Amino acid sequence: MTLASTLAAASGPPEPGPGSFLLPPAFSIGGWEVNKPEIFLTLSAVIAFGLVYAMARKSAVVPSRLQFAGELVYDFVRNGIARDNIGSKDYAKYVPYLFSVFLFVLINNFYGVFPGIQFPSMSKFAFPVALALVTWLIYNIAGIAQHGVFGYLKHQTVPAGAKGPILIALVPLEFLSNIIVRPFTLALRLFATMFAGHLLILLFSLGAAYLVTDYANSAVGIPAGILSFVIGIGVSFLDMLIMFLQAYVFTLLTAMYIGTAISDEH
Numbered sequence: 001m002t003l004a005s006t007l008a009a010a011s012g013p014p015e016p017g018p019g020s021f022l023l024p025p026a027f028s029i030g031g032w033e034v035n036k037p038e039i040f041l042t043l044s045a046v047i048a049f050g051l052v053y054a055m056a057r058k059s060a061v062v063p064s065r066l067q068f069a070g071e072l073v074y075d076f077v078r079n080g081i082a083r084d085n086i087g088s089k090d091y092a093k094y095v096p097y098l099f100s101v102f103l104f105v106l107i108n109n110f111y112g113v114f115p116g117i118q119f120p121s122m123s124k125f126a127f128p129v130a131l132a133l134v135t136w137l138i139y140n141i142a143g144i145a146q147h148g149v150f151g152y153l154k155h156q157t158v159p160a161g162a163k164g165p166i167l168i169a170l171v172p173l174e175f176l177s178n179i180i181v182r183p184f185t186l187a188l189r190l191f192a193t194m195f196a197g198h199l200l201i202l203l204f205s206l207g208a209a210y211l212v213t214d215y216a217n218s219a220v221g222i223p224a225g226i227l228s229f230v231i232g233i234g235v236s237f238l239d240m241l242i243m244f245l246q247a248y249v250f251t252l253l254t255a256m257y258i259g260t261a262i263s264d265e266h
Helices: 003-009 036-057 065-086 091-113 126-147 149-157 166-214 221-262
Strands: 025-029 032-035
Touching: 032 036, 036 065, 036 091, 065 091, 065 221, 091 126, 091 166, 091 221, 126 149, 126 166, 126 221, 149 166, 149 221, 166 221
Parallel strands: none
Antiparallel strands: 025 032
């Protein structure tokens, strides 16, 4: 939905909502419509691969700026997320996935402030859900490999030290919490923040345009429009921080779930 079409169709102030996220198809192949978020998602994988390849292609003892930046991000994920939450014994084999998912989510989030795109891919619920399901598979498979099927179910549903009739209530709750609900809460957290952030930016941007164009002759129209625009810029900077934090939180929770699944105690 473009700004011009929104303003033209509105009989009053523009009202951004869920319809603002329904982007038109970019093109179609044999009746299959390819929309912009799908293109952004594919592009982000290419960008992530290109960045990592460029950072590692000419690795040296004295790193270039690009190599230094890549090593900084990798070290942050490797030691600050993976090792701290999975443990020094088993963390290494999960670092490639954690590093990939961090970069992938970060790039898709930052599309929301990238000129010409300005649409965070993770504001489409299907994308966070797909990532969360991959995480769900990884930590459950890791837990089963570590403890066996029945041992893993006991590990995830029976808290250490819990005995007696209380288990009748605890086991179903722990099963729902640790096995069923986790991927949905993981996906919902990422989706909701990206959705809300983009909606706020739309609100202040469209509001600024509406005030300046429709109330230009009013004493408060242009000043209010400028103020709305400035607030929109401030929200964009705040949203950039949230975009980074959500990529971090998604990766952190993934590492925590893996660490919990393979740990010796619940």
